[in-house]
Amino acid sequence: MTTEAQLVEVPTGFDRSDVEQFLYREARLADESQYDEWEALWTDDALYWVPVGGQGGDPRREMSVIYDNRNRISTRLKQLRTGRRYAQAPQSNLRRLISNIEFLGGVTNPDGAIDLEVGANFLAIESRARDTHLWGGRATYRLRRDDDTLRLVYKKVVLVDNDRPLPTLGFLI
Numbered sequence: 001m002t003t004e005a006q007l008v009e010v011p012t013g014f015d016r017s018d019v020e021q022f023l024y025r026e027a028r029l030a031d032e033s034q035y036d037e038w039e040a041l042w043t044d045d046a047l048y049w050v051p052v053g054g055q056g057g058d059p060r061r062e063m064s065v066i067y068d069n070r071n072r073i074s075t076r077l078k079q080l081r082t083g084r085r086y087a088q089a090p091q092s093n094l095r096r097l098i099s100n101i102e103f104l105g106g107v108t109n110p111d112g113a114i115d116l117e118v119g120a121n122f123l124a125i126e127s128r129a130r131d132t133h134l135w136g137g138r139a140t141y142r143l144r145r146d147d148d149t150l151r152l153v154y155k156k157v158v159l160v161d162n163d164r165p166l167p168t169l170g171f172l173i
């Protein structure tokens with residue numbers, strides 16, 4: 001799967017309210033560490049990317065905070081489920097806000113169908129024992145219809161301050 005894709009016209013069959021509810025649910029599941037439910041949102045060909053230094057170029061050749069395929073997403077979640085991940089002991093309290101949701105266009109998937117690309121701004125509030133950190137940025141999602149269910153194919157998170165040293169990012173952003 002390519003990370004940057006040629007957008008085509010917004011595909012039909014994607015209801016704005018359903019898409020918004022899906023994005024809100026994805027954020028809530030991540031915030032509440034409901035890892036099984038969060039993982040179930042992803043397709044088998046999924047890609048989760050958090051670039052460093054701007055919008056990101058080619059993640060296969062440049063440094064990224066996260067660049068996970070479906071297997072690596074599963075491994076990351078197994079690590080979080082152990083409760084022994086130092087960066088999350090004790091676990092952060094999280095809440096994120098999502099706004100400015102836009103339908104950006106369609107992307108042809110490997111099956112020849114069209115996935116919906118959506119952009120949204122976010123602000124994540126992370127509360128730890130010693131401080132509170134704000135993580136802001138823009139997320140790009142690709143959503144696929146799987147029968148009557150929306151599934152997450154791609155998530156790219158561009159942090160506002162990704163051009164500076166970042167504190168430990170030990171949670172799902």
